[in-house]
Amino acid sequence: MSDTDPQATAVSRRGLMLVLSSPSGAGKSTISRAILDTDPLLTMSVSATTRAPRPGEVDGEDYYFIDVARYHEMVAASEFLEHAQVFDNFYGTPRAPVEAALADGRDVLFDVDWQGTQQIAENAREDLVRIFILPPSQAELERRLFARAQDSEEVVRKRMAKAADEMSHYAEYDYIVVNDELDTSIAQVRAILTAERLKRDRQVGLRDFVGELCAER
Amino acid sequence: MSDTDPQATAVSRRGLMLVLSSPSGAGKSTISRAILDTDPLLTMSVSATTRAPRPGEVDGEDYYFIDVARYHEMVAASEFLEHAQVFDNFYGTPRAPVEAALADGRDVLFDVDWQGTQQIAENAREDLVRIFILPPSQAELERRLFARAQDSEEVVRKRMAKAADEMSHYAEYDYIVVNDELDTSIAQVRAILTAERLKRDRQVGLRDFVGELCAER
Numbered sequence: 001m002s003d004t005d006p007q008a009t010a011v012s013r014r015g016l017m018l019v020l021s022s023p024s025g026a027g028k029s030t031i032s033r034a035i036l037d038t039d040p041l042l043t044m045s046v047s048a049t050t051r052a053p054r055p056g057e058v059d060g061e062d063y064y065f066i067d068v069a070r071y072h073e074m075v076a077a078s079e080f081l082e083h084a085q086v087f088d089n090f091y092g093t094p095r096a097p098v099e100a101a102l103a104d105g106r107d108v109l110f111d112v113d114w115q116g117t118q119q120i121a122e123n124a125r126e127d128l129v130r131i132f133i134l135p136p137s138q139a140e141l142e143r144r145l146f147a148r149a150q151d152s153e154e155v156v157r158k159r160m161a162k163a164a165d166e167m168s169h170y171a172e173y174d175y176i177v178v179n180d181e182l183d184t185s186i187a188q189v190r191a192i193l194t195a196e197r198l199k200r201d202r203q204v205g206l207r208d209f210v211g212e213l214c215a216e217r
Numbered sequence: 218m219s220d221t222d223p224q225a226t227a228v229s230r231r232g233l234m235l236v237l238s239s240p241s242g243a244g245k246s247t248i249s250r251a252i253l254d255t256d257p258l259l260t261m262s263v264s265a266t267t268r269a270p271r272p273g274e275v276d277g278e279d280y281y282f283i284d285v286a287r288y289h290e291m292v293a294a295s296e297f298l299e300h301a302q303v304f305d306n307f308y309g310t311p312r313a314p315v316e317a318a319l320a321d322g323r324d325v326l327f328d329v330d331w332q333g334t335q336q337i338a339e340n341a342r343e344d345l346v347r348i349f350i351l352p353p354s355q356a357e358l359e360r361r362l363f364a365r366a367q368d369s370e371e372v373v374r375k376r377m378a379k380a381a382d383e384m385s386h387y388a389e390y391d392y393i394v395v396n397d398e399l400d401t402s403i404a405q406v407r408a409i410l411t412a413e414r415l416k417r418d419r420q421v422g423l424r425d426f427v428g429e430l431c432a433e434r
Contacts, residue, residue, distance in 0.1 A: 200387070
């Protein structure tokens, strides 16, 4: 990293878990991709799923592909940070690779809804940073859902109701980013990540570092 | 502000108090000036003092110049966020202009030592963001104190002891910035300010904003 990289830290650090949630159409995926592409210390969490791999999907990269028996084993052994059933398939976030990354000073990004966030919060409170992304207005959210879906008004109305349900949980998040202008929102999420890395609590090497600074010679 | 200004927020916000502390020679003044010069929402706190104005100093800008009787009145009426005696003079941070700025959604920067920070924390806990700036190494701190002071080794030794005393309070701060490369440190303090402004708790207009987003039509 360059000398002026604001992500650089002089002291060893424990990683953090960054959760991004938003209603569909608020820009979360675009923001996630932009942050991941420019931050070598941040990796995306890989989910486990019981659904079949699609052509081109790689086990351990796109998903961990597991069978239903293994899924229930992992649930019973508390090996998921969060898990859920979506229609006929099961999904979960395995805990072990996340904890290995954190201990190594790397940060992990999660793209989950309010229910996944609540489960993660129960399992890993102190390492968690929760960001909720809001659209700038109802009209703009509607416009983005239409532009994206090319669906009927009825389908969009249902999506708006689902979006409203997701947004009603904004108060369970630490930070709120209103995604009006995309570049601003990306800069804001980057700033949150930079700031959280500089929190005293996360800089586990500080005590020794300050000891050296204060040592009498 | 431009569209891509990461400081921009769509929702009305309560201001925050940003405390920067560091030992002499760690770069605090340079960082403060850089942040203040580029951030229209941030203002420097103005102290009151019983010392006489120096040529060119403007009352209400450089200091509020007050007499000793008024100082003691203000202490008795809890009108200071923090106050201290330095040799024969008294200094204090008047509470009223700070609270007016915060209510107006502006942020106030304080350049105080660990004792001032402790007093402010007792008076205004929830609005406070505390950053401690550390030098990158003892050798570099010594070099900066020499470069700055052109003083005897004895004088520098005393300053090093004072610096060690200040640094021993790092654990009372929320964020730690190690000032190795100045541009990085400025970017890091800016990121902390941006992130703190995006905290849900500070965005007092959020409830109404989300209400509008979720309203059925």
